[in-house]
Amino acid sequence: MIYVDHAATSFPKPEPVIAEVTRFLREEAANPGRGGYRLVRTAEAHMARVRGQLARFVGGRQPERMIFTYSATDGLNIAIKGVVRPGDRVVVDQLAHNSISRPLRHMADLGQIELVCLTPPTPDGALDPQQVADAVAAKPTRLVAIVHASNVLGTLEPIGAIGPIVRAAGALFLVDAAQSIGAADIDVERDCIDLLAFPGHKGLQGPPGTGGLWVGSRAVDTIAPAVREGGTGGDSAFPTQPPIWPHWLEAGTHNTAGVAGLGAALEWIEARGGPAAMLRHERELIRPLIDFLASDGRFTLYGPAADRMGDRIGLASFNIAGVAPADVAAILDADFDICVRAGLHCAPGAHRHVGSFPDGSVRVSVGPMNTPEEIAAVIGALKRIAG
Numbered sequence: 001m002i003y004v005d006h007a008a009t010s011f012p013k014p015e016p017v018i019a020e021v022t023r024f025l026r027e028e029a030a031n032p033g034r035g036g037y038r039l040v041r042t043a044e045a046h047m048a049r050v051r052g053q054l055a056r057f058v059g060g061r062q063p064e065r066m067i068f069t070y071s072a073t074d075g076l077n078i079a080i081k082g083v084v085r086p087g088d089r090v091v092v093d094q095l096a097h098n099s100i101s102r103p104l105r106h107m108a109d110l111g112q113i114e115l116v117c118l119t120p121p122t123p124d125g126a127l128d129p130q131q132v133a134d135a136v137a138a139k140p141t142r143l144v145a146i147v148h149a150s151n152v153l154g155t156l157e158p159i160g161a162i163g164p165i166v167r168a169a170g171a172l173f174l175v176d177a178a179q180s181i182g183a184a185d186i187d188v189e190r191d192c193i194d195l196l197a198f199p200g201h202k203g204l205q206g207p208p209g210t211g212g213l214w215v216g217s218r219a220v221d222t223i224a225p226a227v228r229e230g231g232t233g234g235d236s237a238f239p240t241q242p243p244i245w246p247h248w249l250e251a252g253t254h255n256t257a258g259v260a261g262l263g264a265a266l267e268w269i270e271a272r273g274g275p276a277a278m279l280r281h282e283r284e285l286i287r288p289l290i291d292f293l294a295s296d297g298r299f300t301l302y303g304p305a306a307d308r309m310g311d312r313i314g315l316a317s318f319n320i321a322g323v324a325p326a327d328v329a330a331i332l333d334a335d336f337d338i339c340v341r342a343g344l345h346c347a348p349g350a351h352r353h354v355g356s357f358p359d360g361s362v363r364v365s366v367g368p369m370n371t372p373e374e375i376a377a378v379i380g381a382l383k384r385i386a387g
């Protein structure tokens with residue numbers, strides 16, 4: 001089997017991740033904060049260690065502001081619902097995943113917020129930072145929410161240029177790093193990111209049911225627990241959610257085994273050279289596929305052009321003339337044992353932008369376990385299908 005659907009979730013997980021989840025479940029899986037006996041304290045220390053690892057991984061200096069979440073969707077909802085209030089204005093981009101666009105659209109439909117959607121100026125999907133500058137200059141804005149890397153087009157957005165613009169305008173900057181974390185260089189301080197939501201189960205190679213939300217200093221006094229309130233272990237006498245970090249946004253029992261596995265995943269990434277090495281590997285893998293798709297007239301390639309690999313992550317989205325994307329994926333699965341995702345990828349706005357709505361596209365997304373031979377096999381299969 002060839003698995004090239006890493007944008008959905010990474011698979012297979014590195015062996016040390018699997019081993020650590022198993023070890024944690026066997027040896028340490030008491031409930032952090034719930035009690036004071038030694039096993040609880042061991043589990044608690046382990047969670048604190050991974051929290052620190054994650055914070056450092058994105059350049060965050062206060063580990064208690066790294067909130068464990070269950071997915072990128074969870075973190076995005078905690079961020080959006082935690083900072084946006086009735087009467088606010090929010091700026092978003094057209095490539096946004098449903099996990100950003102749906103909660104915001106819901107608020108807008110209820111008449112609670114003014115929602116401004118930025119359309120990238122060209123089909124490659126890259127925003128012009130000036131668009132953001134114009135949008136936030138027009139009216140006071142609470143939040144600018146941008147997807148760092150499009151899960152449909154593979155385009156990396158210039159968040160390093162956008163962050164200072166958002167900050168200067170006094171808005172909060174929320175970045176969806178679902179497709180970039182683990183590969184792109186992210187530094188919340190340098191990039192002026194106030195809220196960074198990411199999954200643990202994609203580029204970070206961690207288990208499903210893991211993720212994180214970084215809350216920067218400018219968002220700390222604004223963000224409120226709007227998604228879940230409840231038990232925190234300590235501070236049980238508080239009648240409402242205790243205003244203590246990370247408990248403020250972290251009610252309920254964690255996916256502790258998943259978090260332990262995520263810690264092992266971060267070590268595994270660092271040992272392989274960190275995000276820069278991961279991105280290099282992804283781009284080397286995807287390049288022959290991009291070159292092939294761009295050079296064969298039967299295929300339509302979406303996202304940055306073949307000569308602009310520096311603007312893309314390891315993902316290729318395309319269509320074959322005359323064959324529905326869902327059929328391509330089904331044939332790849334049934335006849336070639338190749339796993340890809342077809343359709344709208346939970347980001348209909350991105351497909352509208354490039355004209356592939358409503359059928360969507362076929363998406364090949366690579367990960368650290370893929371090999372050049374596998375990508376050659378994918379290209380061979382696509383040639384057969386197109387022929």
Ligand SMILES: Cc1ncc(COP(=O)(O)O)c(C=O)c1O
Pocket residue numbers: 007008070071072073074097099147149150151176178179198199200211
């Ligand atoms: C850009 C983007 N944002 C958010 C999400 C949601 O991530 P999760 O599956 O961790 O909830 C995805 C998932 O594919 C994504 O691609």
